[in-house]
Amino acid sequence: MFSKSHPEAEHQRLVLHEDPRSGNCYKIRLTAALLDLPIERVQYDIMLGDTRKPEFLRTVNANGRIPVLQVGDRFLPESNAACWYLAEGSPLIPTDRFSRADMLRWMFFEQYNHEPNIATLRFWLLFVGEANLGEHQRGQIMAKRAGGEAALGLMEEHLAGREWFVGEAVSLADIALYAYTHVCEAGGFRLRDYPGVCAWLRRVEGLPHYVAMD
Amino acid sequence: MFSKSHPEAEHQRLVLHEDPRSGNCYKIRLTAALLDLPIERVQYDIMLGDTRKPEFLRTVNANGRIPVLQVGDRFLPESNAACWYLAEGSPLIPTDRFSRADMLRWMFFEQYNHEPNIATLRFWLLFVGEANLGEHQRGQIMAKRAGGEAALGLMEEHLAGREWFVGEAVSLADIALYAYTHVCEAGGFRLRDYPGVCAWLRRVEGLPHYVAMD
Numbered sequence: 279m280f281s282k283s284h285p286e287a288e289h290q291r292l293v294l295h296e297d298p299r300s301g302n303c304y305k306i307r308l309t310a311a312l313l314d315l316p317i318e319r320v321q322y323d324i325m326l327g328d329t330r331k332p333e334f335l336r337t338v339n340a341n342g343r344i345p346v347l348q349v350g351d352r353f354l355p356e357s358n359a360a361c362w363y364l365a366e367g368s369p370l371i372p373t374d375r376f377s378r379a380d381m382l383r384w385m386f387f388e389q390y391n392h393e394p395n396i397a398t399l400r401f402w403l404l405f406v407g408e409a410n411l412g413e414h415q416r417g418q419i420m421a422k423r424a425g426g427e428a429a430l431g432l433m434e435e436h437l438a439g440r441e442w443f444v445g446e447a448v449s450l451a452d453i454a455l456y457a458y459t460h461v462c463e464a465g466g467f468r469l470r471d472y473p474g475v476c477a478w479l480r481r482v483e484g485l486p487h488y489v490a491m492d
Numbered sequence: 493m494f495s496k497s498h499p500e501a502e503h504q505r506l507v508l509h510e511d512p513r514s515g516n517c518y519k520i521r522l523t524a525a526l527l528d529l530p531i532e533r534v535q536y537d538i539m540l541g542d543t544r545k546p547e548f549l550r551t552v553n554a555n556g557r558i559p560v561l562q563v564g565d566r567f568l569p570e571s572n573a574a575c576w577y578l579a580e581g582s583p584l585i586p587t588d589r590f591s592r593a594d595m596l597r598w599m600f601f602e603q604y605n606h607e608p609n610i611a612t613l614r615f616w617l618l619f620v621g622e623a624n625l626g627e628h629q630r631g632q633i634m635a636k637r638a639g640g641e642a643a644l645g646l647m648e649e650h651l652a653g654r655e656w657f658v659g660e661a662v663s664l665a666d667i668a669l670y671a672y673t674h675v676c677e678a679g680g681f682r683l684r685d686y687p688g689v690c691a692w693l694r695r696v697e698g699l700p701h702y703v704a705m706d
Contacts, residue, residue, distance in 0.1 A: 341605070341646055354593055356600040363593035379568055379577035382596075386570040387555070390603050417631050432555055 292364075293318045293348035295338055298492040299405065300324070301397055301457035302357035303345040308453055309361045311489040313368055325405060357457075358385045361450050370450050381444045384451035387429075388458075395426035397458045399465030423466065430462070430472050437474040441481060448485060456482045461491065506578075507532045507562035509552055512706040513619065514538070515611055515671035516571035517559040522667055523575045525703040527582055539619060571671075572599045575664050584667070586659050595658045598665035601643075602672075609640035611672045613679030637680065644676070644686050651688040655695060662699060670696045675705065 292310070294317050296303035310317040322328035322344055330342045339346045339355045346353050347360035354360050365371050372378050399422050402411055411419075433455065436443065443451040460479050463469055469476055482488065506524070508531050510517035524531040536542035536558055544556045553560045553569045560567050561574035568574050579585050586592050613636050616625055625633075647669065650657065657665040674693050677683055683690055696702065 340649060341601070349590060352590060354590070354597055356597040356604075358600050359593050359597035362596050363590065366589055366592070375580055376563060376566060376568070376577065378580070379573050382576050383568055383570040383573035386572050386600070386603055389600055390570075390608075391555070394604075394608070414631060414635065417628060421628065435554060 290350040291318070291348075292316070293320055294360075295320050295322065295344050295346040295348060295353075297322050297324045297328075297344055300344060301400075301461060301491070302393070304491045305357045305453055305457045306345050306347055306360045306364070308457070308489060309364050309370065309450065311487050312370065312448075312453070312485060313364060314487055315364060358389060358450070358454055361385075361453060365450055369447060370453070372445050372447075372449055374445070377445050377449075381449045381451045384443050385454045387432075388451075388454045391425065391432075392429040392455065393458055395422040395429060396462050396465055396467065398422055399426060399467075400458065400461060401465075403466060404464045426462070426465065426467055430459070430467060430475060433459070433478075434472045434474045437478050441478070448482070452478070452482055457491075504564040505532070505562075506530070507534055508574075509534050509536065509558050509560040509562060509567075511536050511538045511542075511558055514558060515614075515675060515705070516607070518705045519571045519667055519671045520559050520561055520574045520578070522671070522703060523578050523584065523664065525701050526584065526662075526667070526699060527578060528701055529578060572603060572664070572668055575599075575667060579664055583661060584664050586661075586663055588659070591659050591663075595663045595665045598657050599668045601646075602665075602668045605639065605646075606643040606669065607672060609636040609643060610676050610679055610681065612636055613640060613681075614672065614675060615679075617680060618678040640676070640679065640681055644673070644681060644689060647673070647692075648686045648688045651692050655692070662696070666692070666696055671705075 292315065294303065294306050296307070296319060298321060307317065307319070322334070324344065328334065329339070329344050335342055338353055341355055343355060345357050345360060346355045347363060349363065354363055362371070372381060399419065402408070402415060442448050443455065456479065459475060506529060508517065508520050510521070510533060512535060521531065536548070538558065542548065543553070543558050549556055552567055555569055557569060559571050559574060560569045561577060563577065568577055576585070586595060613633070616622070616629060656662050657669065670693065673689060
């Protein structure tokens with residue numbers, strides 16, 4: 279879709295350190311696919327604590343988290359920062375100054391208001407299992423449900439009359455928000471309550487070079 | 493310090509919609525000060541629900557939060573996106589591609605791992621008051637204390653042998669992390685446990701045009 283628009287990235291080996299079940303990891307893989315950038319994948323199992331082991335903490339990410347994008351011999355944690363690195367100079371980042379900042383606005387919204395509610399409930403219900411949750415986690419379910427619904431409601435409102443989150447074209451804002459939105463039902467959210475969001479999900483899925491989550 | 497490096501911003505009226513007690517709002521004011529950019533301030537009281545009123549939701553931010561940076565007649569929520577808008581083209585954003593993404597990495601870390609722990613405890617203990625916390629909030633204090641200490645510990649480790657978070661100069665990563673770190677003791681954290689962080693706080697405070705939080 280956007281190949282040949284990112285000369286610097288093409289000359290460095292790109293390795294995604296990931297757990298393929300993670301939407302944060304998938305964001306980076308989707309960004310690379312849309313940009314037609316080859317990316318190697320090294321897989322970890324977060325349920326087995328792979329990313330808390332001393333070797334990982336020392337060499338990949340002292341914060342004990344994935345994804346991490348390896349660029350040559352340098353390591354870049356934080357999914358949205360990695361997407362930014364891959365997409366700089368491509369049409370996935372708007373050229374207008376305000377729109378560029380507005381794209382980042384939705385990416386910060388995603389990490390602050392969306393992911394901690396929607397992705398966390400999916401992780402708890404799909405991977406940990408409701409029966410295995412601790413009392414402290416159970417006590418947070420209602421607040422996270424309300425927070426996630428508020429985030430989806432804000433997205434629905436914003437998408438009224440729009441095709442994409444920022445301007446007239448797909449940007450990293452759409453990719454960042456798509457990752458956990460399209461699998462939110464695994465966290466107990468009902469996508470049919472958000473028809474505008476559903477139509478936007480289909481638009482993302484219709485992009486050339488789109489790849490699905492594993 | 494960096495004036496005349498941001499031609500577009502100089503021609504638009506900049507208004508910060510803020511509660512001056514908020515570190516997220518202060519980030520934007522500090523960025524504008526370091527860049528010598530004039531910025532108007534409109535103040536709200538989050539304790540009185542000013543940012544949840546219909547007028548605010550309709551005209552300033554449908555997400556009901558501050559800060560919002562108004563640029564002419566457009567509104568930009570999310571503190572770190574607003575800082576990015578102000579600083580584009582200035583030395584507060586590194587010119588090297590990897591460093592720019594690495595700066596964003598620390599800004600996403602700030603919003604995901606730092607602010608929800610450190611700023612929230614400060615808000616609960618300093619403004620809400622421990623006696624007024626609900627049971628659900630009380631149940632989160634220990635996890636937020638541990639999360640905040642982990643964030644400060646990671647900052648301490650990263651700053652060993654470094655003056656700034658990214659590269660050789662102050663960037664938005666430092667401003668974003670400074671805002672709630674320098675007042676973290678109001679949330680019950682002990683800065684003296686992090687001497688490298690304390691030395692870095694003093695470096696930020698020594699920058700030309702630095703302004704203190706109200």
